[in-house]
Amino acid sequence: MSYDPPRPAGRLLLTPEDKEAPARTRRLRRLGLGERPEPALDAFADRLAELTGAPYAMVNFPDAEGQFLAGLHTPAGGSAARGGKPELGRRLPREYGYCPHVVVRRKALVLEDVGDYPRFAGNPVVDEYGIRSYLGAPLIDTTGMVLGTVCVAALAPRTWGKAGLETIKATAADLVVRLETRAAPP
Template sequence: MTFDPSDRLVAPEVDTDAELLRTQRLRAMGIDDRPLPELDEIAARLREMTGASYAMVNFVIDGRQYFAGLSSTSGPQTLSTGTAPGREMELDQGFCPHVVDRGTALPLADVCAYPRFAGNRVVDELGIRTYLGAPLKDPSTGVTLGTVCVIDTEPIPWKKTDVENIKAVAEQVTTLLKRREDGLV
């Protein structure tokens, strides 16, 4: 197989109706541009559960990805994309926008084994080699709000139980978001 650079990863087409609904729902749940300690705790548990270096609770909002929950083995709770450390990424970076678009879990044991994903900027800039993500579905509307995911700089051969576990964590986050919206948290 020959690598075709024109087949590099691009962000999925934006569904403007879903984007508007997603933003409205996230705002109703109190999600904005600030980290949420309870989501940082969930990310930390997910990172420990999988053994990955990073775990995130990621929302697609205002035309970008925002990590309201983030845990790292390497210290500060930020991801660096070359020049700017932080809790956000553009939609053409990483793999979460594809999980949001697909609405299903995405296990990539070695992202370099998939030409479509190997050309992503996070592979080159952060050295990411593995990804596992699951969608966060709004129980009220069914729209995908974001993802829970883990990444690492070494390939990890994901098992079926890993996919089941990350889906269970996604359900926990969804329940927490609903409780936030209902004023119970």
């Protein structure tokens, strides 16, 4: 058994290594995903935000280069609605946010208050966008590949509870079926 010394982490943030990224990128390209915004995925994110009451909702397809938010819902009302923080864009570096953890873990992640977790509290999305709460689930297709995530985030700590966890997992399962069905030959 080998020992890998810890990498310098600055504020304890350690983004996990994603060994499946190259294969995921190929799978996403075969499905026609991960390279451009998708109106249907934006609508999906809008419904997810409404369902959970979260100001942010995303369908995220990470690849070897970073993360791409093919579906995105952000707060209305400009920077005032975000506490003066900048608008979230479609592309993010890999170390931003919590979706890379969901992808590598292959299971849902609930962070009711990211400040309660030193590993997650130093994430750049906390300082740059004001994210304080996160709920996400993996999009696992029928081949067993994690295509990405569906997630919601809030600007204040939030109790997602069992209902929130069940909702995010169910919406992820529903979306995977839709993505694979749309890519199936007629």
